[in-house]
Amino acid sequence: xxxxxxxxxxxxxxxxxxxxxxxxxxxxxxxxxxxxxxxxxxxxxxxxxxxxxxxxxxxxxxxxxxxxxxxxxxxxxxxxxxxxxxxxxxxxxxxxxxxxxxxxxxxxxxxxxxxxxxxxxxxxxxxxxxxxxxxxxxxxxxxxxxxxxxxxxxxxxxxxxxxx
Numbered sequence: 782x783x784x785x786x787x788x789x790x791x792x793x794x795x796x797x798x799x800x801x802x803x804x805x806x807x808x809x810x811x812x813x814x815x816x817x818x819x820x821x822x823x824x825x826x827x828x829x830x831x832x833x834x835x836x837x838x839x840x841x842x843x844x845x846x847x848x849x850x851x852x853x854x855x856x857x858x859x860x861x862x863x864x865x866x867x868x869x870x871x872x873x874x875x876x877x878x879x880x881x882x883x884x885x886x887x888x889x890x891x892x893x894x895x896x897x898x899x900x901x902x903x904x905x906x907x908x909x910x911x912x913x914x915x916x917x918x919x920x921x922x923x924x925x926x927x928x929x930x931x932x933x934x935x936x937x938x939x940x941x942x943x944x945x
Contacts, residue, residue: 788869795872798927799920800864803879807862813854815847823921823928831914831934858883860914873922874930881914881934912936 786796802821809818819839822828828836836842853859866878884890919931 782863782865784864785866786869787866788875789872791869791872795869795875795922795927796867799867799875799877802920802927802929803862803864803877803918807860810850810853810862811859813850813852815843815850818846818850819843821929823923823930826929827931828929829933831936857885859886860884862916875920875922875927877918877920879914879916879918881916883913 784796784800805817805821808814809821819842822839822842824839826839826842828842830836830845834845836845861882861884863880863882864877865880868876870876882890914934914936916932916934918929920927921930922928
């Protein structure tokens, strides 16, 4: 699926580069590659994890990532990342909305447990690994390279938004 694009006009190459960056986020997280993940950030980046931990600068982001990411290979659940929307604030600044879906290591979607549920919110407690995320990345293009300047990773808790 192609992302929706808004804001100032940019070459298609910038859209493609941003989609590729998000693909690299997915690969680094699925394969638990901290250095690959960290290479996507600016030195002065800020990051808020899905559980609300605030990290300031690449040193803090790196310390957290090097501690947490390698252990993720022990889990049966990972995630896919899809760029849904890109707002080009300026030709070198983009706000990127990402759809993060929990999947098994063999690619089976887990969020489908919420389909047809009369009360999806009640299922969240029973299936915490099935809750999707909705990250927002603010990217900056420095010296021709897009990098994450700021990011907020948020779990979806709105029952109406759990599955689409």
